[in-house]
Amino acid sequence: MKLTRREALALGGIAAAGALIGQSTAGANVPRRGGTLSLRLWDPPHFDLHAAGGLSYKLHIPMSFTHSRLVRHKAGPGVGPGTFQFEPDLAESWTQPNENTYVFRLRRGVKWHNKAPANGREFVADDVVYTINRFLTTKGHANAHMLKAVEKVEAVDKHTVKFTLNAPSAWFLDTLASPMVVAMVNKETSEKFGDLKKAESSIGTGPWMLDSYRPNQGMTLVRNPNYFLPGLPYIDRVDVFVDEDNASRIASFLAGKYDLGWEFPGQINRTDWVQIKDSLKQKRPNLKVAEFPANVMSHISMRTDQKPFSDVRVRRAISHAIDRQGIIDAVAEGVGVFNAAVPAALKDWAVPVKELGEGAKYFAHDPGEAKRLLTAAGYPNGFTANVCFTTYGSTLLIDSLQLVLKNLKDVGISAALDQKEYGAYITTCFYGNFPSMTYGPQTPFLEPDSFLYGQYYPDEPRNQSHINDPVLADMLVRQRRTFDAAKRKELVAEIQRYLAKQQYYVATNSGVYVAVWDGALQNYAPNLGYDYGGRLLAAWLQR
Amino acid sequence: MLRRYLAKRVLVALPSLLIASLVVFSLPRLIPGDAVQLMLAETAYAKDIDELRRKLGLDRPLYVQYVEWAGKALRGDLGESLWTKRPVLDEIGSRLPVTGELALYATMIAVLIALPVGVISAARQDTLQDYIARSAAILGLSVPGFWLATLVIVLPAVWWGWRPLTGFTEFAQDPWGHMSQFFLPSLILGIATAAALMRLTRGMLLEVLRQDYTRTAWAKGLAENRVVMKHALRNAVIPVVTLLGTQLPQIIGGTVIIETIFGLPGMSRFLFDAINQRDYPVIQGVNLVVVSAVILLNLTVDALYAVLDPRIRY
Numbered sequence: 019m020k021l022t023r024r025e026a027l028a029l030g031g032i033a034a035a036g037a038l039i040g041q042s043t044a045g046a047n048v049p050r051r052g053g054t055l056s057l058r059l060w061d062p063p064h065f066d067l068h069a070a071g072g073l074s075y076k077l078h079i080p081m082s083f084t085h086s087r088l089v090r091h092k093a094g095p096g097v098g099p100g101t102f103q104f105e106p107d108l109a110e111s112w113t114q115p116n117e118n119t120y121v122f123r124l125r126r127g128v129k130w131h132n133k134a135p136a137n138g139r140e141f142v143a144d145d146v147v148y149t150i151n152r153f154l155t156t157k158g159h160a161n162a163h164m165l166k167a168v169e170k171v172e173a174v175d176k177h178t179v180k181f182t183l184n185a186p187s188a189w190f191l192d193t194l195a196s197p198m199v200v201a202m203v204n205k206e207t208s209e210k211f212g213d214l215k216k217a218e219s220s221i222g223t224g225p226w227m228l229d230s231y232r233p234n235q236g237m238t239l240v241r242n243p244n245y246f247l248p249g250l251p252y253i254d255r256v257d258v259f260v261d262e263d264n265a266s267r268i269a270s271f272l273a274g275k276y277d278l279g280w281e282f283p284g285q286i287n288r289t290d291w292v293q294i295k296d297s298l299k300q301k302r303p304n305l306k307v308a309e310f311p312a313n314v315m316s317h318i319s320m321r322t323d324q325k326p327f328s329d330v331r332v333r334r335a336i337s338h339a340i341d342r343q344g345i346i347d348a349v350a351e352g353v354g355v356f357n358a359a360v361p362a363a364l365k366d367w368a369v370p371v372k373e374l375g376e377g378a379k380y381f382a383h384d385p386g387e388a389k390r391l392l393t394a395a396g397y398p399n400g401f402t403a404n405v406c407f408t409t410y411g412s413t414l415l416i417d418s419l420q421l422v423l424k425n426l427k428d429v430g431i432s433a434a435l436d437q438k439e440y441g442a443y444i445t446t447c448f449y450g451n452f453p454s455m456t457y458g459p460q461t462p463f464l465e466p467d468s469f470l471y472g473q474y475y476p477d478e479p480r481n482q483s484h485i486n487d488p489v490l491a492d493m494l495v496r497q498r499r500t501f502d503a504a505k506r507k508e509l510v511a512e513i514q515r516y517l518a519k520q521q522y523y524v525a526t527n528s529g530v531y532v533a534v535w536d537g538a539l540q541n542y543a544p545n546l547g548y549d550y551g552g553r554l555l556a557a558w559l560q561r
Numbered sequence: 562m563l564r565r566y567l568a569k570r571v572l573v574a575l576p577s578l579l580i581a582s583l584v585v586f587s588l589p590r591l592i593p594g595d596a597v598q599l600m601l602a603e604t605a606y607a608k609d610i611d612e613l614r615r616k617l618g619l620d621r622p623l624y625v626q627y628v629e630w631a632g633k634a635l636r637g638d639l640g641e642s643l644w645t646k647r648p649v650l651d652e653i654g655s656r657l658p659v660t661g662e663l664a665l666y667a668t669m670i671a672v673l674i675a676l677p678v679g680v681i682s683a684a685r686q687d688t689l690q691d692y693i694a695r696s697a698a699i700l701g702l703s704v705p706g707f708w709l710a711t712l713v714i715v716l717p718a719v720w721w722g723w724r725p726l727t728g729f730t731e732f733a734q735d736p737w738g739h740m741s742q743f744f745l746p747s748l749i750l751g752i753a754t755a756a757a758l759m760r761l762t763r764g765m766l767l768e769v770l771r772q773d774y775t776r777t778a779w780a781k782g783l784a785e786n787r788v789v790m791k792h793a794l795r796n797a798v799i800p801v802v803t804l805l806g807t808q809l810p811q812i813i814g815g816t817v818i819i820e821t822i823f824g825l826p827g828m829s830r831f832l833f834d835a836i837n838q839r840d841y842p843v844i845q846g847v848n849l850v851v852v853s854a855v856i857l858l859n860l861t862v863d864a865l866y867a868v869l870d871p872r873i874r875y
Contacts, residue, residue: 061834063644063645063838064644064645215645215646232729232826233655233826234826234830234831234834235729235824235826259824260824261824262821262824262830263711263714263821263822263823263824265710265711265714265715265822266714266724266822266823266824268715268718269714269715269717269718269719269724270718270724272718272719272722272724273718273722273723273724274722275724294719297719301722
């Protein structure tokens with residue numbers, strides 16, 4: 019990976035922020051109960067995690083305040099952005115009697131929110147069984163595939179639940195801990211309302227409770243007095259605002275209305291940050307800042323099952339054609355990171371581009387070498403192609419696509435733009451139904467398996483490039499069955515080195531987030547992912 | 562006579578409503594991608610898509626869907642949102658007052674600015690006041706509302722760390738807060754209309770002030786105030802009222818962006834989201850209500866003519 023001066027500064031920023039965080043905790047007062055935290059979030063389509071539309075981050079983020087999972091990711095100043103370690107949530111402990119079985123012992127005395135119809139009933143193993151079955155069987159649930167390894171879930175007793183998997187999965191705990199997967203939902207509530215779409219049906223066991231919901235305006239979350247971790251959370255109330263205009267969000271943040279950056283995950287878009295950072299120094303001098311790479315990664319996918327993309331020389335030529343640093347300079351204020359098959363943001367798992375061995379050279383922008391490879395592959399004059407694309411409403415993405423098309427043109431690949439409406443794109447190109455190429459961002463998972471197995475294993479829905487490589491498939495299965503973390507890490511690295519040579523997808527770059535938060539917010543640290551509630555659970559306000 | 566005229570206008574409005582209903586029904590369906598594709602955006606299994614489409618009744622011929630929808634609409638049932646499953650009429654009912662209030666205040670502000678300024682400008686033709694008023698009107702017409710709104714929000718925040726209220730306060734909760742939150746959005750929304758009305762008021766008044774009967778009034782020794790306000794203005798404002806009628810749909814259209822910028826939970830924002838989600842019943846319902854409101858407002862404007870000019874009889 020090339021480290022530009024700006025990247026170096028960005029990483030310096032991370033270190034500086036780390037120092038700041040350290041200071042804030044070392045010098046902070048004792049935790050203080052009370053106060054109101056103010057956030058800009060998004061209007062959820064509804065409140066049912068398992069219904070169509072339930073995969074939206076607009077829903078996952080509020081649910082991270084109100085609902086709990088069996089295990090969760092550690093949060094706080096001691097956790098570096100881009101790293102994820104487990105800790106118990108509703109499960110106090112777990113064992114793995116064999117490769118295909120997990121047994122979770124639940125905390126005793128956990129209560130559902132004290133609202134009808136749950137009325138503070140105790141959370142028990144049957145609730146886990148209900149949730150998992152609902153997760154797997156609700157029609158239109160977009161994330162159901164994430165638990166397809168689950169063959170059976172059963173309540174052993176009131177506080178013990180057993181999962182039987184149909185194949186070993188070393189990533190199973192990661193899946194359960196993901197804030198986009200298994201938040202526990204209440205059976206009586208679902209039965210009373212028919213589904214969980216209404217705001218009144220937002221009943222969980224989480225640290226905050228939904229007090230009021232105002233469609234298109236916001237919501238108010240209040241502290242759950244019966245939360246199972248005594249004394250937590252410290253913050254009494256969270257006011258959420260839906261603010262759909264960027265000028266309004268900038269003004270609100272400058273005026274101190276929001277305590278976290280207004281964009282996901284508590285950051286400010288770099289283009290806005292560059293504009294307002296000097297004003298912020300004056301208006302909000304106690305603001306804290308941390309910069310870390312984003313796990314939103316874009317790539318070019320290709321029909322590797324068809325000519326010309328079935329020829330590895332063509333794919334390598336395309337990789338050489340792409341000016342990754344040029345894209346970073348043009349659309350990301352010069353600050354960004356190069357990605358291999360696992361995004362650089364997942365620090366524990368990603369192999370830096372310069373350490374990819376033989377495959378590292380294909381990440382260099384070298385139009386001459388690209389043309390030579392195309393000639394060797396039998397395309398001395400290049401070829402025509404088309405690129406399926408949707409904007410996701412992002413002007414930055416449109417800009418980067420224009421550069422990709424230009425880079426391809428420079429080496430003789432004349433790629434026509436096939437722009438689709440979002441829904442049409444997702445139902446076709448995102449799942450590999452395209453004739454030539456696509457370009458766009460991928461789901462920002464928090465573990466490498468979804469980026470690897472999900473995108474490279476034959477017949478997986480996200481295998482956009484139609485890859486069927488037995489050598490690779492074997493490695494992908496092996497890493498899933500390797501429970502020793504160090505050995506698995508080596509296997510994941512080996513896969514990335516192999517993929518760098520194959521270039522089944524040509525990964526471009528990720529941005530570097532500028533996470534910001536008010537200095538009054540203590541014991542908080544930003545990270546990737548939707549788990550706002552988890553990151554704020556033990557934070558307090560020192561106003 | 563007026564009653565017969567209004568009855569006639571209502572009858573004429575019915576075909577307009579019918580055509581409008583056909584347009585609002587068919588146009589959203591011409592946008593690429595449908596609600597089912599968006600709902601199942603990340604599952605993408607053709608079987609699920611077909612099944613959900615069948616469940617929502619979107620697999621039937623368009624004319625069947627239209628007849629069913631129009632029949633229900635006539636009985637006051639605008640259907641349910643495809644996404645939230647809430648009745649569209651309830652959704653509109655909770656949002657219409659916000660948009661209505663915003664449009665009403667914007668209209669009031671436009672009239673309150675336009676008439677006095679237009680009158681002063683005409684009565685003091687080619688003076689400094691006139692030049693200032695005319696320049697301000699040109700500026701008001703030229704500056705887009707969304708840009709003005711952005712400046713009004715961002716600049717005070719950059720200069721003084723202050724920003725206008727966002728979010729929404731119910732009247733019952735805080736009457737003063739409720740009214741004051743509408744001030745800036747209504748002002749911005751009303752400025753362009755005010756500018757257009759002001760220019761027309763000035764032009765019409767100048768024309769009337771040069772007519773014989775006005776000259777006679779001056780010759781009789783009447784005070785300027787009486788000549789302008791009583792004799793001239795009443796005749797000058799009839800075209801202004803006509804223009805106001807045509808400006809109302811523009812004001813309602815302008816609420817979409819202003820509601821978004823100021824975070825007001827009105828109908829326009831709701832419509833914007835519905836279009837993005839291809840929520841056909843919502844798009845159809847909101848548009849039908851808007852079209853009906855515009856037709857009703859135009860009827861009101863027509864009726865106003867009779868009040869303003871006793872010579873007009875139908």
